[in-house]
Amino acid sequence: MSAPGVFRVAAWVVQRDLRLATRRPSQVLQPLAFFAVVTLLFPLGYTPELAKLRAIAPGVLWVAALLASMLALESLFREDAEDGTLEQFVVSGQPLTLLLFAKTATHWLMTGLPLTLMAPLVGGALGVPFAALGGILSALVLGTISLSLIGAVGAGLTLASRRGGVLLSLLTLPLAVPVLIFGARATELAIAGDSLTGPLYLLGAVAVLGVTLAPLAAAAAVRIGLE
Amino acid sequence: MDWTWFHKFGSPPHVYRLAGLLTPWFAWPAALLILGALYGGLVLAPPDYQQGDGFRIIYVHAPSAWLAVMIYAVMATAAGVGLIWRMKVAHAVAASCAGVGAWFTVVSLLTGMLWGKPMWGTYWVWDPRLTAQLILFFLYLGYMGLRASIDDTSRADRASAVLALVGVVNLPIIRYSVEWWNSIHQAPSVMKMDRPSMPFDMLAPLLAMLLGFTLYFGAVLLIRLRAEILRRERNASWIREELT
Amino acid sequence: MSDFFSMGGYAMFLWPAYAVTLLAIVINVYTARRDLQQARAEARRRLVAGRPSTADASDSALRVQS
Numbered sequence: 139m140s141a142p143g144v145f146r147v148a149a150w151v152v153q154r155d156l157r158l159a160t161r162r163p164s165q166v167l168q169p170l171a172f173f174a175v176v177t178l179l180f181p182l183g184y185t186p187e188l189a190k191l192r193a194i195a196p197g198v199l200w201v202a203a204l205l206a207s208m209l210a211l212e213s214l215f216r217e218d219a220e221d222g223t224l225e226q227f228v229v230s231g232q233p234l235t236l237l238l239f240a241k242t243a244t245h246w247l248m249t250g251l252p253l254t255l256m257a258p259l260v261g262g263a264l265g266v267p268f269a270a271l272g273g274i275l276s277a278l279v280l281g282t283i284s285l286s287l288i289g290a291v292g293a294g295l296t297l298a299s300r301r302g303g304v305l306l307s308l309l310t311l312p313l314a315v316p317v318l319i320f321g322a323r324a325t326e327l328a329i330a331g332d333s334l335t336g337p338l339y340l341l342g343a344v345a346v347l348g349v350t351l352a353p354l355a356a357a358a359a360v361r362i363g364l365e
Numbered sequence: 366m367d368w369t370w371f372h373k374f375g376s377p378p379h380v381y382r383l384a385g386l387l388t389p390w391f392a393w394p395a396a397l398l399i400l401g402a403l404y405g406g407l408v409l410a411p412p413d414y415q416q417g418d419g420f421r422i423i424y425v426h427a428p429s430a431w432l433a434v435m436i437y438a439v440m441a442t443a444a445g446v447g448l449i450w451r452m453k454v455a456h457a458v459a460a461s462c463a464g465v466g467a468w469f470t471v472v473s474l475l476t477g478m479l480w481g482k483p484m485w486g487t488y489w490v491w492d493p494r495l496t497a498q499l500i501l502f503f504l505y506l507g508y509m510g511l512r513a514s515i516d517d518t519s520r521a522d523r524a525s526a527v528l529a530l531v532g533v534v535n536l537p538i539i540r541y542s543v544e545w546w547n548s549i550h551q552a553p554s555v556m557k558m559d560r561p562s563m564p565f566d567m568l569a570p571l572l573a574m575l576l577g578f579t580l581y582f583g584a585v586l587l588i589r590l591r592a593e594i595l596r597r598e599r600n601a602s603w604i605r606e607e608l609t
Numbered sequence: 610m611s612d613f614f615s616m617g618g619y620a621m622f623l624w625p626a627y628a629v630t631l632l633a634i635v636i637n638v639y640t641a642r643r644d645l646q647q648a649r650a651e652a653r654r655r656l657v658a659g660r661p662s663t664a665d666a667s668d669s670a671l672r673v674q675s
Binding site: 174291295298299300301305308309311312313315316319320323338344347351355358359362363365 | 427448500503504506507510511514515516520521523524527528531532535538539541542543545546549558605
């Protein structure tokens with residue numbers, strides 16, 4: 139019997155994680171609900187005036203997206219480490235980097251992508267004009283990819299530690315600063331109706347760097363965490 | 366090529382002894398340089414034509430900021446060496462760096478704020494250098510937090526090494542992004558380091574301070590490294606010879 | 610002399626900056642040396658107690674439990 143190709147295996151990992159997610163939808167829905175609640179707290183805590191909200195909308199959207207994707211990270215590797223799945227990954231002879239990349243991609247499909255798709259609703263509530271949505275969506279797609287990748291490294295590193303939670307945020311939030319800056323700037327430009335190619339390119343560059351390096355770091359971290 | 370010198374650095378007793386021998390060679394020049402630079406900076410250097418005597422804060426601010434960044438680089442390099450060559454001593458070096466680095470990051474932030482108050486009129490400005498330094502401080506905190514949260518020394522070493530390397534790849538991007546962000550949102554700041562040229566009697570104390578602080582860090586690192594090695598090797602037989 | 614301490618009106622900012630730096634310098638040397646002395650004392654205690662091999666065993670037993 140010939141061994142299945144690595145991409146077949148990666149596809150299986152994606153399928154498996156998606157199936158697991160459909161069995162426990164609350165894990166997927168909670169970060170999304172969190173994203174909505176956090177952003178909607180701002181009109182209540184600040185002002186209902188759309189003009190004023192529009193000015194802080196970029197920051198609000200991106201900080202909320204950052205926190206929501208962080209919230210979903212805890213479950214990224216922890217359960218699979220506890221039930222032995224990750225150990226099977228390591229001994230399977232398949233490249234761990236690729237398997238973890240598949241898991242991270244699935245994580246993005248279940249948090250980053252829905253967060254992005256929710257942005258029009260949430261953005262509308264913050265007074266973001268309809269014309270800006272295209273730009274905001276493309277910035278969020280690129281930005282959330284990077285957030286998931288950075289988060290995967292953090293989640294891998296905290297496997298070895300006794301407590302995840304707060305430590306995970308402390309590790310990953312500083313690393314996410316560039317994504318926050320470029321993303322919020324792109325959103326700001328989109329709302330103002332200007333060209334946002336500059337920050338979009340930068341977001342793209344961060345995402346490409348993340349795709350190349352983060353799975354390697356995550357694999358190293360998971361190996362250490364599983365010992 | 367003869368690699369024995371390199372392998373010797375993998376041997377804890379050798380490094381322990383070497384660190385003990387080298388410490389005074391770092392400590393005394395550091396003390397002399399810092400004291401000399403203090404005199405040069407506070408007394409000999411003329412007041413700045415714009416900032417008067419306030420500019421003298423540079424003699425403690427710049428070296429602290431330099432140490433904060435340099436120590437992170439040393440830490441990440443040691444972590445990388447430890448990870449690649451599985452060298453326990455290198456991990457001990459990385460572990461000894463973090464605390465000192467965090468301290469000097471705080472000092473550079475505080476002295477920056479104290480400099481900012483008379484120059485900008487407020488203690489905190491979202492100046493790119495201050496902001497990047499603040500993020501660096503959180504990177505140090507994360508590193509120390511991760512290390513402290515893992516009981517097994519070897520795993521703590523390697524996990525925190527991965528984090529240090531991720532951080533060192535990310536630091537230039539963070540610095541760039543913060544500067545980019547600042548150039549959009551803020552008028553250029555009053556405090557500019559890149560002035561035409563500093564007169565020699567202003568510059569010399571600064572250079573002496575930078576060198577003095579670097580040597581000082583070397584001395585502190587050597588002492589901390591010895592403590593770290595003793596703690597890690599507490600059951601090794603060479604300790605008996607060393608201490609009796 | 611008082612000219613020197615007033616630092617052209619910047620004394621309020623300059624001296625605290627120097628004090629903070631000095632504090633960091635002193636504290637780091639102090640804690641490093643204290644750590645080394647403590648590590649030495651601990652190692653000596655282990656030597657006097659002897660039989661580091663049993664200490665080893667109990668150590669690893671603890672580790673397995675935790």
